[in-house]
Amino acid sequence: MKKEMGRRDFIKGMALSGVAVAGVTTLAGCGSGSADSTSIEWVEEADVLVIGSGFAGLAAAIEATNAGATVKIIEKMEMPGGNSTINGGGMAAAASPLQAKLGIDDSPEKMLEDMLFAGLYLNHVEKARVVAEKSTEAVQWTIDYLGVEWRDQLIQFGGHSVPRSYQTTNASGSGIVKKQLAKLKELGVEVGTGRKMESFVSDNEGRIIGIEIIDNYKFGEESGQSKYIKANKAVVLTSGGFGNDIMMRQQQDPRLTEELDCTNQRGATGEAMREALKIDAVPVQLSWIQLGPWASPDEKGFGYVPNFSVPAACPWGIMVDPETGKRFVNELTDRKRKADAIVQLGHPIINFCDSVGAAKAAPGVMDNALGKSILEFSTLDEMAKHYNIPVTNLKETVAKYNSYVQNGEDLEFGKPIPPTAQPLTNAPYYAARIYPKVHHCMGGIMVNAQAQVVNLDDEIIPGLYAAGEVTGGTHGACRLGTVATTDCIVCGRIAGQNAAKEESWV
Amino acid sequence: MEESKPQGFRILSKFSRKRIFLILILLILVGGVGTGVLLVKASDNPDFCTMCHIMKPYYDSWYDSSLLANKHAAEGLVCHDCHESTVTVQVEEGFKYVTGNYENPLTQREFSREFCLECHSDFKEIVTKTNFSESNPHESPHYEDMECNLCHNMHTESEVYCAQCHEFEWQGSLDNEWQNI
Numbered sequence: 001m002k003k004e005m006g007r008r009d010f011i012k013g014m015a016l017s018g019v020a021v022a023g024v025t026t027l028a029g030c031g032s033g034s035a036d037s038t039s040i041e042w043v044e045e046a047d048v049l050v051i052g053s054g055f056a057g058l059a060a061a062i063e064a065t066n067a068g069a070t071v072k073i074i075e076k077m078e079m080p081g082g083n084s085t086i087n088g089g090g091m092a093a094a095a096s097p098l099q100a101k102l103g104i105d106d107s108p109e110k111m112l113e114d115m116l117f118a119g120l121y122l123n124h125v126e127k128a129r130v131v132a133e134k135s136t137e138a139v140q141w142t143i144d145y146l147g148v149e150w151r152d153q154l155i156q157f158g159g160h161s162v163p164r165s166y167q168t169t170n171a172s173g174s175g176i177v178k179k180q181l182a183k184l185k186e187l188g189v190e191v192g193t194g195r196k197m198e199s200f201v202s203d204n205e206g207r208i209i210g211i212e213i214i215d216n217y218k219f220g221e222e223s224g225q226s227k228y229i230k231a232n233k234a235v236v237l238t239s240g241g242f243g244n245d246i247m248m249r250q251q252q253d254p255r256l257t258e259e260l261d262c263t264n265q266r267g268a269t270g271e272a273m274r275e276a277l278k279i280d281a282v283p284v285q286l287s288w289i290q291l292g293p294w295a296s297p298d299e300k301g302f303g304y305v306p307n308f309s310v311p312a313a314c315p316w317g318i319m320v321d322p323e324t325g326k327r328f329v330n331e332l333t334d335r336k337r338k339a340d341a342i343v344q345l346g347h348p349i350i351n352f353c354d355s356v357g358a359a360k361a362a363p364g365v366m367d368n369a370l371g372k373s374i375l376e377f378s379t380l381d382e383m384a385k386h387y388n389i390p391v392t393n394l395k396e397t398v399a400k401y402n403s404y405v406q407n408g409e410d411l412e413f414g415k416p417i418p419p420t421a422q423p424l425t426n427a428p429y430y431a432a433r434i435y436p437k438v439h440h441c442m443g444g445i446m447v448n449a450q451a452q453v454v455n456l457d458d459e460i461i462p463g464l465y466a467a468g469e470v471t472g473g474t475h476g477a478c479r480l481g482t483v484a485t486t487d488c489i490v491c492g493r494i495a496g497q498n499a500a501k502e503e504s505w506v
Numbered sequence: 507m508e509e510s511k512p513q514g515f516r517i518l519s520k521f522s523r524k525r526i527f528l529i530l531i532l533l534i535l536v537g538g539v540g541t542g543v544l545l546v547k548a549s550d551n552p553d554f555c556t557m558c559h560i561m562k563p564y565y566d567s568w569y570d571s572s573l574l575a576n577k578h579a580a581e582g583l584v585c586h587d588c589h590e591s592t593v594t595v596q597v598e599e600g601f602k603y604v605t606g607n608y609e610n611p612l613t614q615r616e617f618s619r620e621f622c623l624e625c626h627s628d629f630k631e632i633v634t635k636t637n638f639s640e641s642n643p644h645e646s647p648h649y650e651d652m653e654c655n656l657c658h659n660m661h662t663e664s665e666v667y668c669a670q671c672h673e674f675e676w677q678g679s680l681d682n683e684w685q686n687i
Contacts, residue, residue, distance in 0.1 A: 078656055085648045086671060174648040181650065194616070216616070223613050266670060301671035368640055372673075 045230035046072035048499045051197045054084035056468030056492030057238035058180035063496030065187045076196035077267040082240050085177040089168035090482030093139040106162050108132040118159040118334035119476020126449050127474040131487045138489040146179040155311045157481030159334030165482040171362035197272045208235050208463035232506045234463045234499035241441030241469035242270030252287040262438040263302035273470050276445045280455040284472030286443035291436035293338035296373045304369035305432045307362035309351050315418050317353025318401050325393030330413040336478035339436040350387050352431035354424045377429045398424050444472035451495035465499045467491035552585045558603045560610045567661040575660040622654040638676040
């Protein structure tokens with residue numbers, strides 16, 4: 001590996017003799033002036049170069065291609081899709097056709113207000129507004145243009161004031177990613193996997209003119225060869241967050257040690273984001289890192305339990321502290337408030353519902369997780385015994401909650417009881433242990449509403465766009481469930497459209 | 507001076523210098539090509555590969571191991587059946603070895619799905635074989651057309667790619683033999 005690094009550094013040094021390779025701090029002494037792009041050996045080129053192949057990158061690539069640009073996508077991992085292809089496949093849309101069909105009153109303003117409330121009003125409002133306002137247009141695009149198949153019901157994720165989240169029929173983001181990839185194939189654009197972005201290359205005006213990549217890269221082995229790809233019009237950075245970058249997440253939030261599990265794919269590390277920071281992109285709210293309060297210590301990574309807890313056990317059931325047998329939080333509050341409440345207890349909690357509620361779990365979840373991370377109990381006594389919950393307290397808690405359901409008002413925690421909720425009396429009961437896992441980085445680099453990356457002097461970095469989790473500010477302190485997908489599709493498309501409109505520097 | 511030389515010598519000197527030169531060149535060429543052909547031929551024998559000591563672990567896994575490389579050996583496959591190699595590549599590799607410009611251990615080579623399917627052509631049958639109730643590792647809901655070598659390794663134990671995030675029951679039901687398929 002050292003040998004590889006040495007060779008790479010040598011090549012870097014050669015290139016630097018005539019050009020500024022932005023963001024390589026080890027060579028900062030060479031400065032970022034005296035650019036001469038003619039001395040770089042560009043081995044490939046494209047009008048628009050997309051870094052990362054999640055929802056945002058693929059959306060950007062599709063739009064840029066349709067706008068007439070030649071497009072290349074690079075992806076450091078073996079397979080395309082990043083976190084986008086392994087999540088629950090939810091996408092929030094305000095005032096959507098499905099809401100209209102189901103008689104749910106909603107508006108982009110309502111969605112924006114939900115986003116701001118959850119985000120502790122730290123959100124960059126103009127960014128959040130774009131996402132809310134274009135949410136329905138985006139979901140419609142996935143249906144009409146991509147052919148994504150959505151379930152015919154909507155889910156009310158925590159922190160949303162109404163049910164507004166679509167979910168793919170396969171309950172996975174892959175339901176969208178696969179369609180995006182198929183569309184790109186049709187358009188003649190393939191994802192170059194095993195290609196890692198190493199640094200930005202800019203001219204002496206600071207315009208981004210291409211990137212250095214490590215080709216034949218293998219995650220974990222850090223192997224490969226240095227190459228330069230020219231971006232005639234623009235680079236679109238859609239490299240995702242850094243949830244699985246233990247060094248980086250601990251720099252921002254020292255509590256997020258390696259002991260804490262993570263729902264992300266292992267390549268969710270922050271080196272591409274750091275390269276943007278090195279060329280003076282503005283870091284926005286990097287320390288707001290979301291913990292998913294629906295993940296289970298009884299399974300790896302994202303797992304099945306989120307698709308039980310979110311659509312079933314939270315709206316149609318309750319969460320109890322096994323030490324007291326009592327509720328401790330509004331089960332439908334946003335992720336931050338719920339995760340904080342669990343972390344404050346300091347141990348996994350029990351989230352359960354009855355058989356009526358369990359029927360609302362995402363397709364396939366009960367089949368796959370039952371008897372493993374989700375358990376079935378024929379009585380509350382049996383459940384109390386298994387989890388060592390004080391049984392009298394548990395029964396009192398359930399009785400109290402059932403009275404709230406009957407009266408339609410949660411007098412303790414203000415949970416918005418779903419209008420069709422029924423008391424928890426229909427055995428068997430289904431339960432899962434929950435403890436938060438690192439899930440999403442709200443923070444990232446700053447972009448304007450046109451998806452242009454902004455620098456520390458509040459100037460646009462020419463030739464650089466970004467979208468998705470690598471960007472910060474849209475969600476403030478807390479991203480609402482399924483709004484990331486909307487963010488990625490909406491802003492990825494904007495980034496791709498605008499990148500294609502750039503004047504070529506060549 | 508020339509006249510004083512014996513006739514025979516003069517003829518030899520006059521006609522054969524060129525000829526000897528040509529013959530020598532021909533011999534070198536024929537010899538070179540012959541040696542080349544012999545070397546290329548010899549290199550098809552996996553023993554040839556072990557001339558470079560760094561190849562030994564890979565050779566061993568082919569020759570005698572429980573790994574997938576050995577299963578391919580049992581079917582009569584040799585190194586060059588997968589590691590297709592031209593003369594130029596072989597010369598380059600030889601040069602790198604002699605000059606010490608090589609990695610040890612070598613970077614794991616990537617093979618395309620299409621390459622594996624050239625022999626394992628009935629992919630549908632493979633899919634059918636692994637249709638476990640919980641999931642099918644050959645039919646991921648997350649990815650299309652996964653590369654075979656994401657899971658199947660030749661010279662090291664295979665690993666379930668999906669296991670990065672999932673703990674499927676069928677993983678437990680597979681005996682150690684799986685790691686070698």
